[in-house]
Amino acid sequence: MDTNFVTTPFGRRAMTRAMLTGQSKARDVNPAHSVDKWKLYRALCEARGRLGISDRTLALLNALLSFYPKTEISSETGLVVFPSNQQLSLRANGMAEQTIRRHLALLVNAGLIARKDSANGKRYSRRHRDGEIREAFGFSLAPLLARSSEIEAMAQDVIADRLRLQNVRESITICRRDIAKLIAMAEIENAPGEWPAHYQTFRDIIDSIPRNADIDLITTALQKLRALRVLIINTLDTWKDSRILGGNPSQNERHIQISESESSLDSEPETVTEIAENVRSDSSSSRTPNGTIPLSLVLSACPAIADYAPCGDIRDWRDLSAAANVVGRMFGISPSAYQAACSTMGAISTAVAVSCILERSEHIQSPGGYLRHLTRQSEAGSFSAAQMLMGLMKTREQAIAELIRN
Template sequence: MQTGNVTTPFGRRPMTLALVKGQLATANIKAGKSVDKWKVYRSACEARAMLGLRDRALAVLNALLTFYPEQELSEESNLIVFPSNAQLAIRANGIAGTTLRENLALLVQAGLIQRNDSPNGKRYARKSNDGGIETAYGFSLAPLLARSEELAVMAHQVAEESRRLRVIKERITITRRDIRKLISAAMEEGAAGNWQSVEDALVSAIARLKTAKTAVSLEACLDELTLLSEEAVNMLEVQLIPQESDTNDSGNRHHIQNSNTESLNELEPSSGKEQGERAVQKPRAPAVPIKAFPLGMVLRACPQISDYASGGVISNWRDLMTAAVVVRSMLGVSPSAYQEACEAMGPENAAVAMACVLERAGHINSPGGYLRDLTRRTERAEFSLGPMLMALLRANETSGRRLA
């Protein structure tokens, strides 16, 4: 235990436990430790948002560092600088006295400097017989040396967050451009579909984008725009990609249906006598498969599905499909209804639909009937998961803001 390394401020400035903690931490600097003072200063500048500092406070810190004669902050040297307020104000670009004192207090509060006040509150140094500084009263720069690694990590985190924001904004710009040009092309060339509703959804998404400032809110906007882009592409894909010949299509369809059935059987055995199985299966026209959406987006829109996964974690599509079967059983949806959904939508999107049903379970009287209705609408090309996922994403974002 170390003693004698805690000092209290002069005058009416109060002592706090945070100041005690900071002084104890700087008293335990590793012997021989040193760091370039301007490197630490740059880290503090980059991490100023996390430290709660403004530009004026950093200008004052810069001025304090100029009074330290060496390039390296060293544990073996005197780390206390003792300029007067007048000297500090000159080196801080002529800052006013009141503003100077406010920003010195902010630097102390942020834990970047410490006060080492004299008995009368003045800043000065007493020299020994050999001319060296024996005792100094002023501001200690020891916290910068003690926290040099921490400040470097904080600066790196800020840089990474800035990079992440830049990437998200770039993707938002590209996705907005894609949607806008797809809508224009579809309307100008008379493509079938309710393109006005896509236009309205885009305008609404852009309006929300204007108020988004954080990475989380911007990412939610990107998710919404991505879903809208997928919707536009799917609407055009149905019309523009020619269907194969009846013979090839029949063979391919038979193969796909067998593949889906095998996937379902791997997850859960089914029987013709199970509840909801129809006595006579009517042949259905081949449905145009809808694309699977990004798994991360699905989990943000439907977070409850993770509760039904092994270990409470969904890391791939297989985990999602397995959890969807558990949810199917829990909600009382018959195996036949779920299998029909898999054949119409594809197993991945059927699992997404099941996750959406789980999120809205409190508003759905018959989950099985609801899923069958989605299946029929998918077969008639009247339904896509995009709008449902977008609505859930917006709802979760709104509830998250309220909780925050």
């Protein structure tokens, strides 16, 4: 039987502890045990990281397994394969002979195969008169068979770890979105709280996660993000409850007036020409953009901003401001720069400006620097959100006209 041997390697190759261990495990194979070689190979592919073998080493093992005549590896049908390096090269997609030797040594050191060298180092078999193999020299798959249960369990652990990692990454993505949008909403609504500090904590946690982080590091980051989200939600709940308790009829009346103003936007000018006329006829910088620009036109000129809305849809100016705040953070615009823009231009003008910046982001190297430039223009009285939007639409119309001419 092929498992009952201890053999040393031919030639100058020294005997190693890995060879002795592999042969020792081979002797422990249960004669009645068998395993599907391709099912075991798939398990090896999953567990290759823990076994310390590469894809190239697995490719060579695949070639070795293809020389085993049966689908089921069993000691009853023999466990030694004896292909030449030339035959292995043909089935390993032309792998060089020197590379074959190196990966064979890696398979032996990993305890997946064992050498059974002949007296002259050749690989061959001796057969009985009836054609059955009496003795074979080459590479024994006995260690692979002996470790089949271990390898399958290892593969299951790797798959389970990968699923856990995927679940944790998905949870981090959701938690990141929640924190970013809650902070953006809190700043727009002027809710009391340490929002710049919370945002800095949020960025510190995210930036501490390396690209190839392990499950433990990502789980720790998720726990920190969840704790921060709970802190933010508790702060907002306290603020919300205080607003409900401190409400009065005049506040409620004001909310109704805002709602009515937003619902009447359809009657406002909707063409570039009409906007230009309104801009020329009203040079006062104190006039709010929603007095000259319909929200529907902003969304038509800047459709990308809707992807960042709190509910995936922009229904009013407040939704536009929330989406613009999220885009500002995505561009790396500092909270102080964004707040300065809102203080100078107004929250709605800033939202329109950021929406235009998003549409032309591929042409703007520094969105934060550009917003600061617009803020300085607004301080000088030379900035108009309506004119910026009109310029964006004219540029788009010119591009379309040029495309049609060509």
